[in-house]
Each structure stands twice: as structure tokens, then as C-alpha cells.
Amino acid sequence: MYQQMIFVNLATNDLETSKKFFTELGYAINPQFTTDECACVVISDSIVAMLLTRKRYQDFTSKEIADSTTTSEVLLCLSAESRAEVDELVDKALAVGGSPAGETQDHGFMYGRSFQDPDGHTWEVAWMDPAAIQG
Template sequence: MYQQMIFVNLLTDDVAATKRFFTELGYTINPQFSNDDCACVQISDTIVAMLMTKQHWSQFTQKELVDSTKASEVLLCLSAESREKVDELVDKALAAGGTVHSEPQDHGFMYGRSFDDLDGHTWEVMWMDPAAVQAQG
């Protein structure tokens, strides 16, 4: 069966720093689609983040570009397999230079934390109890 993928495109001011940041979170950089203007971050088999310089991004749109340190452009949310994995990933992001976006959200059956990366993009990481999801179904 075909596995649909998502390619999230985001702006970055410093491709080299972005590569280091996401590598420290445990992700890999795909060199085939990375260069001085773009970092191709492989998050999973089906999720890829393309972090591009403004000059490179401008080839794809005529719209005004957003400064993600001053305006919210998108909230990205990644699932985690446990509460501990939520904490592990967010703690790695903070140690790599990210900043806390908001306080942790703990609803018992669902737990999440969020951080802003080096360019101000907000990443939420959340875990939801599979039993609670099945009970809703």
C-alpha cells in the first residue's frame, strides 16, 4: 500500500545551525536534498522537514515571508510513544538551543510539551494513551 508522506517547508536563517540542532534531536539530514540553502531533515519514514533560506524559499512563492520569531505561521505537532519520550525529545531540543514555547499540558490520558526551534518555529510533542483513543472510537 502507498504510504503518503508530508514535507513540511520552513524558513531558516542559518542552515548549518539548523542541521546541528535537528541532528542533536536524533534526526538525520538527507544529504541528497540538502545544500547551503536547504536542510532536509528526515523525521520519520513519512515526515520530512525542509528548512530553507529566504532566498531559496522565494523561488516557490510570491507571497511575503513570515518572521517566525515574531508571528505564528504554523504549529507542528509530533507524536511520541510515551510521556518519557515527550520529555526526552523536548529536553534534547532545549539542550540544543531551543526555547520553551509553553508550559507542559497534562490531561492524564494526554501529555504534551512544546519548544521553539532556532528560527522560532513551534514544535509540539505529545503522547496520548492508546486505551483512551480506543475508548473514544
């Protein structure tokens, strides 16, 4: 069966800082799709973040590019296998240059935290109890 992928394209003010941030979180940069204007961050087999300089991002849109430090253009949410994995990834993001984004959400069966990357994009990390999903 075909595995559909998602390619999230994000404008960055400093490509090298963004690359360093995401590699320090443990993600790989795919050199085949990385240039001096963009970086291909492999988050999973089906999720890729394309980090684009603002100049390169503008090549794909006629709209004004949002200033993600003051405007919310998207909320990205990554799943986690456990509450501990949520904490591990968010704590690591905060330690390597990210900033807090919102309060911890703890509903017992669902747990999530969020952070902003160096460009202000909001990334949520969430765990949900599989038993709660089943019914």
C-alpha cells in the same frame, strides 16, 4: 498500500545552525536533497522537514515570509510513544539551542510539551494513552 508523506518546508535564517540543531535531536540529514540553500531533515519514514534559506524559500511563494520569532505561521506536532519520550525530546531540544514554547499540557490521558527551534518555529511533542483513543 501507498504511504503518504508530508514535507514541511520551513524558512531558516541560518541553515547551518538549523542543521546542527536537528541532528543533535537525533534526526538525519539526507544529503541527496541537501544543498547550500536547503537541508532535508528526515524525521521519520513519512515526515521530512525541508529547511530552506529565506532566499530559497522565497522561490516557492510570492507571499511575504513570516518572521517566525514574532508571528505564528504553523504549529507542528510530533507524536511520542510515551510521556517519557515527550520529556526526552523536548529536554534535548532545550539543551541544544531550542527555547520553551507554552506550558506543559497534562490531561492524564494526553501529555504534551513544546519548544521553538532556533528560527522560532513551534514544535509540539504529544503522547496520548492508546486506551483513550479506542474509546
